[in-house]
Amino acid sequence: MTESSYLTRIGTLIRDARRHQGLTQSELADKLGTSQSAVARIEQGRQNLSLEMLARVGETLGSEFVSLGHSGPQHLRIVGGAKLSGSIPVKTSKNAAVGLLCAALLNKGRTTLRNLARIEEVNRIIEVLTSMGVKVRWLEGTSDLEIIPPATLDLGAIDVAAARRTRTVIMFLGPLLHQFDEFSLPYAGGCDLGTRTVEPHLTALQSFGLDVTATHGFYEAKVDKGTRPEKAIVLTERGDTVTENALFAAALSPGTTIIRNASSNYMVQDVCFFLEKLGVEIQGIGTTTLTVTGRESIDVDVDYSPSEDPIEAMSLIAAAVVTESSITIERAPIEFLEIELATLEGMGLQYDMSDEYLAKNGHTRLADITILPSKLTAPIDKIAPMPFPGLNIDNLPFFALIAACAEGTTMIHDWVYENRAIYLTELTKVGATVQLLDPHRVMITGKTPKWRPAEVMCPPALRPGVVVLLAMLAANGTSVLRNVYVINRGYEDLAERLNALGATIEIFRDI
Ligand SMILES: CC(=O)N[C@H]1[C@@H](OP(=O)(O)OP(=O)(O)OC[C@H]2O[C@@H](n3ccc(=O)[nH]c3=O)[C@H](O)[C@@H]2O)O[C@H](CO)[C@@H](O)[C@@H]1O
């Protein structure tokens, strides 16, 4: 990176932190004993900064801009082979968090999201929101996030680099079509799972007057305000984020909108419960037809607690299975794990389950699941995902790991993603027998090999990355998993939390 791009990056961080604190450039200048024009130059990256000045700015804004020893990618060193034991509570979900952060843009008032997962994906969205002028702050000593949008979003200042690291930016289309006649947004990015569709989003939002052309890495949007769907919106794919986008468009569109072939998955339900708190009426939550009565405007101070993450719960089940351990997974959203548990029972998994109780959102059914060491056999049929209430698409990779611990041969069919099944072959590096039949299907022969330690570059996709990490926990000896940003995208403190169960995982970085 050149010196000037460092200065620009630091300048942007300082501008965002100043806005976080609700200070003008002049007010910050007063606190630093300098001029408003000097602050303006710093924020534009046109001012050389002494270390002393950087420290003073950091102190004044309560933010560390440059942290020595924390550069470079993060890696994990895993000393495997130990049994795990104890209890671990499931955190709230990444996918609800990103939907809710976008939904907060519909509300002119203060949104407080309680107990949000503190993960890199959320950090990227916070960076994007802050760059557009939204006031976002973690309430001290908590994982509660407060979000207050400005009167007008500053889309010209959007942090393009942060936006491109997620797919979430596509869910800004729904909220933004209410606020602008014209706007542009950077293309969505995220995990490298092959091409992912955008078309269903554009088609669904067309009936609210949105017209998008994609040019030079940006979606250029024009909005014909006041346009409303003349008939029910029929989603061509039962996708989660497309359903959320259609909900966002309907929420601020007075009148009734019907969305058919809607996803009823966990994050969509969390978004629906939140929209209800904003005063939007929604019938059919949990089904594939949502009837939404929108509002002219929304200006309320609202609190919402998203539910726990079924994919994290499944990851922890897989951790217990692969290490042949007994652990208790607390606060598992059992409602979104029923097919998974039925499939695992069919493979011979033994487990105990507590009585059910409700998540803090007041709706989602939770339970504590204790996984018991079990002798597993391969399922008779292939394992393939389906939109909810099928076996969750993001849980499929964990079945590959579990199949490697089961006697016999299992076919895993990931029809959804172009690239994800391919990454499961990385398990061969730690001793599994995985045969790639085609880009969507792998055949796994279980139990024959012993897990063995290895040094592996983390696959550029969240769930396959976690699957390799969990296999390393089972391999006797020291493994290294390099560049785990994708894991941190979706899991909060995973290494530390597994260590609390008896694992030995050390986080290290290149200097
Ligand atoms: C932030 C968030 O919530 N992300 C989730 C969401 O992403 P998201 O909603 O963005 O998923 P996509 O729209 O990219 O769908 C994933 C893939 O499935 C295909 N597809 C999907 C539905 C369908 O009925 N038919 C079909 O073919 C799409 O063409 C695409 O290739 O849903 C995915 C599928 O559950 C999950 O993996 C992601 O974790």
Ligand SMILES: C=C(OP(=O)(O)O)C(=O)O
């Ligand atoms: C594919 C996933 O998420 P995203 O939509 O954020 O890429 C995932 O959570 O496994």
